[in-house]
Amino acid sequence: AQSVTQLGSHVSVSEGALVLLRCNYSSSVPPYLFWYVQYPNQGLQLLLKYTSAATLVKGINGFEAEFKKSETSFHLTKPSAHMSDAAEYFCAVSSGGSYIPTFGRGTSLIVHP
Amino acid sequence: SQTIHQWPATLVQPVGSPLSLECTVEGTSNPNLYWYRQAAGRGLQLLFYSVGIGQISSEVPQNLSASRPQDRQFILSSKKLLLSDSGFYLCAWSGLVDEQFFGPGTRLTVL
Numbered sequence: 001a002q003s004v005t006q007l008g009s010h011v012s013v014s015e016g017a018l019v020l021l022r023c024n025y026s027s028s029v030p031p032y033l034f035w036y037v038q039y040p041n042q043g044l045q046l047l048l049k050y051t052s053a054a055t056l057v058k059g060i061n062g063f064e065a066e067f068k069k070s071e072t073s074f075h076l077t078k079p080s081a082h083m084s085d086a087a088e089y090f091c092a093v094s095s096g097g098s099y100i101p102t103f104g105r106g107t108s109l110i111v112h113p
Numbered sequence: 114s115q116t117i118h119q120w121p122a123t124l125v126q127p128v129g130s131p132l133s134l135e136c137t138v139e140g141t142s143n144p145n146l147y148w149y150r151q152a153a154g155r156g157l158q159l160l161f162y163s164v165g166i167g168q169i170s171s172e173v174p175q176n177l178s179a180s181r182p183q184d185r186q187f188i189l190s191s192k193k194l195l196l197s198d199s200g201f202y203l204c205a206w207s208g209l210v211d212e213q214f215f216g217p218g219t220r221l222t223v224l
Contacts, residue, residue, distance in 0.1 A: 043215030105156040
């Protein structure tokens with residue numbers, strides 16, 4: 001069984017501030033982990049993924065995430081927020097040969113000028 | 114490169130009318146295909162997935178159905194729409210256990 005918990009349905013930051021979106025997962029086998037971004041009225045777009053290679057994963061738009069097995073976490077960070085980062089972010093886990101990923105409920109990132 | 118198409122982009126339908134949403138994928142063979150729904154302000158709800166032609170698995174029993182008549186075509190249907198069917202419908206494809214690639218979505222409003 002697999003599950004994902006995204007802490008905080010909304011995160012608000014000022015432009016230029018650090019972005020931290022939290023994701024904790026549960027999986028009985030080594031997982032694949034993903035972060036997706038969704039802009040209003042659009043489909044989801046992959047930001048980055050972890051597939052058992054380097055634990056620090058760099059993605060598009062300056063985002064990165066670190067896989068921490070001991071904490072079962074895969075938090076998404078960006079050093080400096082831009083207004084264009086305002087969107088919905090989804091964490092997802094896929095494991096055990098399953099082709100059905102489990103998505104978190106999403107976190108809405110709000111960026112203030 | 115692979116692309117995924119969905120149409121229509123927006124749809125307004127009366128309660129009780131039929132529905133047909135189409136999704137097609139280009140540039141890949143034998144993809145896994147998925148239909149998701151997002152209600153306003155909610156997360157993703159997996160409706161159907163398919164691992165091959167004619168193979169459909171339903172995750173949520175409801176008045177919707179799905180079909181896969183061709184390898185890269187996935188259709189979501191309903192005989193009679195309900196108000197609760199309103200939402201943003203997303204089609205996606207994937208390889209084995211890798212990431213999913215999403216279409217642009219269809220905004221359905223049932224009045």
